[in-house]
Amino acid sequence: MSGRLEGLEPSKVFHFFEEICSIPHGSYHVDEISGYLEDFAIKRKLRYVRDKENNVIIYRDASKGYEDRPVTILQGHMDMVAVNDDPEIDMDVTPVDVCHDDEYIYARGSSLGGDDGIAVAYMLAILDDDSIQAPAIEAVFTTNEEVGMDGAIALDPGLLRGKRLINLDSEEEGIFIAGCAGGIKMRAGMELELSELAAVENESCIKVSVSGLLGGHSGEMIIKNRANAIKICGRLSYDICGRFDVRFVDIKGGTKSNAIADKAEFEILVNGGDISVLKSVIAEVEHEIKNEYRQKDDDIKIIVEESNLGERAVFSGSSLKKLASFIMAMPDGVQAMCGWTEGLPLTSLNVGIIERKGNMVYTYHELRSQMGSSLRALKKSVTTVADAFGAVCENSSEYPEWEYRESSPLRDEMCRVYREMYSAEPKIEVIHAGLECGILAQKIDGFDAVSIGPDILDIHTTKEKLSIKSTERVWKYLLKVLSA
Ligand SMILES: [Zn+2]
Structure with missing residues (x-):
């Protein structure tokens, strides 16, 4: 496989992009690509560092006349999110089958x-060409961004002299990202009380399932106020506990803390004689919920069916009451909006997973904020609510925000070059999701950064495609910025 992208411009960028495609480089499998970058530097006699996280930094001296810049x-x-259509194919050892049509580069399957x-290819193309006019460059290739930003977290800032940083990890041309949210992943654990009795005669096991929700990424989509299936289960079980004598069997829902839960279900034991009334109570709440989410989440389905208890343990009705109250009381969704940017959440949280393990129920929450102080306050709220219901909170990971700065000489400069090239204004955006810039902002004093990139559609899916023309425009723009 070579020469698939030959003839496309900018040729050097696509040459390196194709080389990268030939090396499997999904997250956690970065040894080989990191070695490739090291070899690149050695062959060209460029100074470089490869650290124990496999991050690589390659240094390029200033061009003549740019020494003072x-x-x-x-x-x-x-690293990349390596997903494929064919489960038989092991992406850890199989290269990306890259190809293109008139407009896009994509991978088969x-x-x-x-x-x-594309960031790696841009950087290599710059490092490879002495004729490119630029100040001294520190090209930083980090690892495992997609799985917790481990590389950026471990990066030693002592290896960097620069304070101006152009991050090349954005997917929409013409948008300059100038700030991102920080976040905390939290888990709350609540102990359940076992019920003495197994199922008694006349008791039936009932499963209530909530599905058909839109869900979505909890950073990007939280602003849409979509329904969360775990919250709906909390509300349903709260109403059920208030009306019927039930016992608790099980609950589960969601898949990731950073995804709005699109389905969830719980099981209870209920007196056989109560089932038809219980169904009508649930139907009533379903009606209310559908009405509340009208035109936001139109396919919410709540199904009530008999299930089989089997040999499973049964927990007390008061355990369910406590759990339902906890889910109801726990804040969720957008908590505050920014005053300085229209339409940007300041602080939000999302319950993404609920699961029972033995006699414990765990909920997983993703907290986000554009400001560290507001994030810390929200963390206190979550802990306080958990405490009130006897649940114990733990943090699993935490990443800092990149706070928007009013004054940014780099951004001003990049806007000026953009205006000159396109006679248009770039759009400056702050996002309610995490970027490596947040981590780097904490490490580098006087950090001044902008994140840009060419148009890439459907990232993290097998439909991902990279615009050829946009790649070329962003390349020319980047060179203009460097030589400005
Ligand atoms: Zn990325």
């Missing part, structure tokens, strides 16, 4: 890794 850091991540391979 501020050092510029270029940055992107070398898998994700492409344009996120963030």
Whole structure:
């Protein structure tokens, strides 16, 4: 496989992109790509560092006449979300089957890794060409961004002189990202009380399932106020506990803390004689919920059916009452909006998973904020609510925000070059999701950054595609910025 992208412009960028595609580089499998970057530097006698997280930094001296300009850091991540259609294919050892049509580059049967391979290709093309006019460059290739930003977290800031950073991990041309949210993943655990009795005669096991919700990424989509299936289960079980004598069997829902739960279900034991009334109570709540989410989440389905208790343990009705109250009381969704940017949440949280393990129920929450102080306050709220119901909270991971700065000489400069090239204004955006810039902002004093990139559609899916024309425009723009 070579020469698939030959003839496309910018040729050097696509040459390196194709080389990267030939090396499997899904998250956690970055040894080989990191070694490739190291070899690249050795062959060209460029100074470099490869650290124990496999991050690579390659240094390029200033061009003649650019010695006095501020050092510029270029940055992107070398790992990709490797997904494919065919479960037989092992992406850890299989190269990306890259191809193109008139408009786009894509991969047959898998994700492409344009996120963030295009950043790697841009940086290599710059490092490879001495004729490109630029200040001193520190090209930073980080690892495992897609699975918790481990590389950026471990990066030693002592290896960098620059304070100006162009991050190349954005997917929409013409949008300059100038700030991102910080976040905390939290887990709350509540103990259930076992019920002495097994199922008694006359008791039936009932399963209530909530499905058909839109869900979505809890950073990007939280602003839409969509329904959360776990919250709906909390509300249904709260109403049931208030009306019937029930016992508790099981609950589960959601798949990721950073995804709005699109389905969830719980099981209870209820007196056989109560089933038809219980069904009508649930139908009533379903009607209310559908009405509340009208035109936001139109396919919510709540199904009540008999299930089989089998040999499973049974928990007390008061355990369910406590759990339902906890879910009801726990804040969820957008908590505050920013005053300085229209339409941007300041602080939000999402319950993404609920699961029972033995006699414990765990809920997983993703908290986000554009400001550290507001994030810390929200964390206190979550802990306080959990405490009130005897649940114990733990943090699993935490990443800092990149706070929007009013004053940014780099951004001003990049806007000026953009205006000159396109006679248009770029759109400055702050996002309610995490970026490596947040971590780097904490490490580098006087951090001044902008995140850009060419158009990439459907990242993290097998439909991912990279616009050829946009790649070329962003390349020319980047060169203009460096030589400005
Ligand atoms: Zn990325």
